Amino acid sequence: MVSGLINANPTVYEKKERRVRNESAVPDEYADPEHPYSLEELKVITEDAIEVDNERSYVRVTFTPTVEHCSMATVIGLCLRVKLMRSLPSRYKMDIRVAPGTHATEAAVNKQLNDKERVAAALENPNLLDMVDECLAPSYA
């Protein structure tokens, strides 16, 4: 695993106050694997970056890693995918992407995240699954 923090002192933003809405589940409470802040506080994910089309059963999440060479980008993406899998009805197709131009290996990350074989294989790995569960734990509270 990583030794030392890649971005030790991230900028922390205020969480958006949101009223109760009638949309699909929003991944607002996932913890960043590297920091005790939630992804929203780090502006890794914003509400605007989530696109939901209920009729066509389609969700697209675009997230922005805090630094360009963030090694956690894949883990964040995996967490997002697992959370969506667990929260959405199975009819949905999910598409999870790194925001264009925010990551060094953008194409590789996108490919890895949307390859269901590789996602399934990753979830078979108990270490990785533990990590994902730990990240998602607050969102089930």
Add this chain to the structure above:
Amino acid sequence: MAEPSQLSQYIESFVDSSRSPTQQAASLEAIASLLKNNQLTIETLVREMEGYLTTVDNIIRARGILLLGEVLVRLASKPLDDATIHSLIGFFTDRLADWRALRGALVGCLALMRRKSSGGMVSGSDAKAVAESYLQNLQVQSLGQYERKLSFELMECLLERYPNAVASLGDTLIYGICESVDGEKDPHCLMLTFHIIEVLSRLFPDPSDALAGFAHELFEILGCYFPIHFTHQKDEDMTIKRDDLARALMLAFSSTPLFEPYAIPLLLEKLSSSLPSAKLDSLRYLTDCTMKYGADRTAKHIEAIWSSLKEAIFTSLDSVLLFTPESLEGPDLPKNEFAAEALSLLQKLIVQNTKLFLDLIVGDEDISMIFNTISDYKNYHEIPLERKQRLNAVGRILFTTAKASQVSRNRVFECFFSRLMDILGLSARNSSGQPYFDESILISKRCNHGALYLSIEILSACRDMIASSETILAATSHTEETWKYLLQSFSPALTMGFCSAFICSSEGTHDAATYIGVKGLLILATFPGGYSLISKTVFEKILVTFVSIINEEYSKRLSWKLALKALVEIGSFIERYHESEKEPSYMDIVVEKILSLAFVGDFGIPFPLRLEALSDIGTSGRSYMLKVVQGLEEAIYANLYEVYVCMANKIHCEKGFEEVLLQFAINIWNQIENSTHFNASQTNKKGVLDVMMKAMKLAVANCSEEKQNIIVQKSYNILSSSISFPLEELLLQERFQIAQEVDNNSSRDEWVLSLFAAVTIAVHPQTHIPNTRSIVSLFMRTLLKGNIVAAQALGSMVNKLDLKSTRGQTSSDCTLEEAMDIILNLSLWIFEKNRSSSIQSKMISVHDTGLNDLSNGVGSCTSLQIHAILGLAWIGKGLLMRGHEKVNDITMIFLRCLQSSGRAGISHQEKSISENNYKLDLHSSVMKTAADAFQILIGDCEQSFLFRASAHVVIDTPLIVVLSDTKKIIPMLLDGLSALSNDVVDKDVLYSLLLVLSGILMDKNGQEAVSDSAHTVINCLVDLTRYPHMTLVRETAMQCLIAISGLSHARIYPMRTQVLQAVIKALDDPKRAVRREAVRCRQAWASIASRSLHF
């Protein structure tokens, strides 16, 4: 005898300073108990300890001596012979010189000095030796705090217990004490120090004694502590407060007159200090000191004291007088503590040094200045603020002076009262005996508010003094006193003066004028002693004035209130001092007039005001109360409703007017008897009846049993004579056609019945109710017509009836059993219209008789049934409150009612019943019965109303009862849930039922019970996650499923797939809340076996 080795172990462990404090304490206690139980003599102990007491090692010696001292403290009550005490005290006396081991010596000395005479005391010569050693060896101020405290305690003990022995030491003693207390700072020690000086002064009372030479020195030591400035934090020293110290110091100050030349100048100086606590303390000390030093010594300083005191009063009093009704009567003390102290000191000084002080007051320039300038301002509000304060202060001074003693009162009247009369222009009229001035010219002069205010102060002081000591009046009635002469001659004129203040007020409309007028008149009217001081004409004129204000000036709120208050005060004054001469006038002028207000409709006074006047006057005295109550009764027809409200309120607050209450209740009945029809308007009727019943209940409830018996008898007579059907026939009628009879009673019967019911509710259990059987059946009949009061009365009767028959029973009385039989028979009658067979047998075998028959018997009388059920509920309440087993029968009847009425409308009734019952701490046995019964019923017929009924019972039962019997209830609950889920109308019931289920699931015991039937519960909940009519139901079902996922793995694993499928569907729910719960639920269930979402 104890083992020597054990003893030396104890001693060693105490002396060894390396041991823990608990060990040391334990060994000390052990030694003490050995001595107490005579297993060890002191001699042996001392011998054993010899080495420790005499060693050259300071620490061990100190511990050793301390041990001996502490042991002696614990032996305070054990008798010791004189020789032992002598040698011990000798030892400790010597040890006082050993400053390294001082604590033990002090403790030992104290323990011995404090011994009671019963167990052997230290002799006088030994005590003297202790004192000498103390004075010679102890440098108290160089010791630590605890040792200082001990030394002071020792000195205090010596002074208090051996005064003669130590007094012989004379100068040495006083000098030694001076030396030891000088510069002390610790509060605990200071308390002792002050006390030591106090006791010391008592020891040398003679001015020529040794103390005289040291008085100055002693006071120098004491004086620097005044005023006490306490810097300790609150939490630091909880035991000693500033006030304690201040009091101790005060006692020390006043302990000997020898301090007088030093103390009084110091106190007077501090009186003008800017520190409030110092000022207050100075006043208190001055009071104490002047009283104790005696008149002669005080006289030396009298002028200085007077001028400081005057200044203090002038500056401390509020400048604003209150003109509210509340301040009209009462002590009228200044709220300012400082001013109150100052005035009380003034009064004491006047009593002590009357002549000197009065000369000072009379000759005082400030006071004369006020008198000279008083006529500059006519209206109180024109007076500048500073002048007002002065005026107020002079008023208080005069009040205090006049109140202080006979002589001072005479003097005040002579000097000031006559001057005031001059200022008011009244004396001129008086001197010639008849008025020769034109009234109108005088009015402006008479309205001098300042002068009026001062006269009020003087008069009220005078009145208070007479009132507080009635004997004085008798004793002095023959001696010719100036003040009495003056008062008698001026009172008519003064009355005019106050009245004119009133009249002026109507022009200027100032509070002050009204207040002063009313207060002055009130004071004049409340002079005790019949008409000897205030003539009858004056008194009556005052009353007339007040009554006319009440009658006419109701628009001016303040003056009206003040006048009313004044009248009430006069009334209670007459009552309190038994002024029999004045009572007739008061009765004639005030009570009659006010009473007439109740009747006159077109008077213009708002009705609430009239009632306020009435009830206020009523409270002023017993005799007026009676009169007012009579008046109120007569006024009932004039305005029934308000009068009764007023009445009910009044009864509530008046205790001890039993006669009046009886009279009131009987009179109501008399009126009902006499009137054949009611003219109260239809709209008002219900309200009046309610209030009337309330008043009746209160009146009866506050009476004793004999009075209640009278009322009950009276009311029963009226009831039996007036009800349109004879009571006796009631029982004979087996079956009467209630349905047809509904509402053919006159409204008068209803009133009589309701009032009778009210009486029945209010009486004590011991009160005899005649002809109980007929009454019970009468109430039964009435309640079937929907009269709730009758139902309540019946419940109350059932609650109060005797269990066993008493001696003097007549055939018409009955016990509880019989009453219950009547009740049950009658109520069953409704449901079995066409069955004449014995009802009693049916009662016993509820389950066996044909249930279908019962359910058919209802027919059309639904409203009748509702009434019957309500009635039963009240009866059940009565039974429940006395814990009677018949309540089971009532419950059975409920169940049958429920079963027999399958209409949707029934749910309302059911609710009221269950509420009535279950709120009353219904026993869980009833719940069990209900559950059993419902199971039987449900087994028989599949009707949704039954589920609904059972659901209501379950919902309204406290959860704790449900939990105690979960196994039985769960099947019922589940059946209910699945049956009710078909219909939209039942959604609320369904939801409440689901909440009960979730309550069970949250409980530990409940979970155990559920796990047996987990699959049925889960099936049911899975169905409910699709319930279309209510989001809350789906959400709660989901939460229940989450809770179930915590049950034992083996039970729920087989259901996993089914649940997950249902939950996945719920992920698509239209409502966000449900989806959210679904996600949680899915997570909970998915992680049971693996975290995979696939199954």
